[in-house]
């Protein structure tokens with residue numbers, strides 16, 4: 110290859126790296142607050158955005174409970190976090206959001222063990238899985254992304270109130286904008302489209318977070334709904350592409366300047382620590398700033414109706 114071609118490729122690479130460095134700085138949470146003395150629960154903390162959130166919170170000296178369905182994967186995440194920081198405390202607890210019995214068992218243990226819960230991050234998620242059902246008969250995406258977290262949050266709510274000021278972070282997605290809540294068929298038994306199923310479950314996250322913040326206003330527990338942005342190199346795409354393709358994505362993410370998990374968790378960290386958000390609740394956040402609610406998430410009547418149905422379907426009320 111001619112020298113000038115090598116120089117063009119090398120120059121292009123250096124330029125990309127400079128752009129990447131600049132955009133990376135812009136994407137990081139600027140809030141300096143520590144989390145010393147705070148206990149945070151993160152669902153799905155064994156990989157992707159959840160693991161990155163746990164690492165960032167540990168760096169800020171938090172006591173972090175990794176709530177995961179596979180304890181071995183969670184222990185591997187602990188080892189990864191420990192290679193990157195010796196700060197904070199890391200605890201693994203089993204939680205399978207596809208089983209209401211597991212959610213109840215997890216909350217029972219946490220309430221026995223933890224006198225404070227300062228932060229709850231509802232992060233775990235399933236993306237575009239083929240039609241399947243949870244142990245309790247919910248469609249898998251709606252069951253894990255919404256129903257499991259609905260029961261989890263409600264069972265931990267009194268302890269969050271006792272620990273006020275405390276914060277609940279609901280991880281949704283901008284894809285919620287294309288979602289609808291099919292009140293006559295929440296479990297998609299009359300027809301299933303895996304893309305719509307994901308959007309619907311993420312809209313349910315937004316509506317849950319809106320109704321929750323109304324119901325607990327004045328208790329000192331704030332609710333933030335977060336869109337982490339497109340982070341293609343997490344495991345989220347496991348149902349739509351092979352592990353090999355996902356491995357190839359990691360260098361592509363760096364080269365194209367797309368978001369890494371570490372960058373994807375920044376808005377969650379911002380909503381967890383930012384002191385300027387102390388009086389803010391019922392907000393939608395992306396890229397470490399508040400954004401207006403979408404039209405779909407603006408339907409407060411639907412939020413109330415979904416809450417009442419979810420109470421019945423998760424057995425919270427008869």
Ligand SMILES: NC(=O)c1ccc[n+]([C@@H]2O[C@H](COP(=O)([O-])OP(=O)(O)OC[C@H]3O[C@@H](n4cnc5c(N)ncnc54)[C@H](OP(=O)(O)O)[C@@H]3O)[C@@H](O)[C@H]2O)c1
Pocket residue numbers: 152153154155156157158159176177178179182204205206207208231232233234235236253280281282283336337338339340341343344345346
């Ligand atoms: N990545 C993106 O581009 C993007 C964009 C917008 C929103 N989000 C949202 O961000 C959140 C995290 O996604 P991610 O990209 O980090 O995905 P990920 O790497 O696939 O992580 C998902 C986590 O959820 C856990 N999970 C799945 N089913 C579970 C269950 N039944 N019980 C308990 N945990 C369960 C997974 O555990 P296992 O490893 O054991 O399966 C994993 O820890 C999700 O809510 C997602 O909707 C992601």
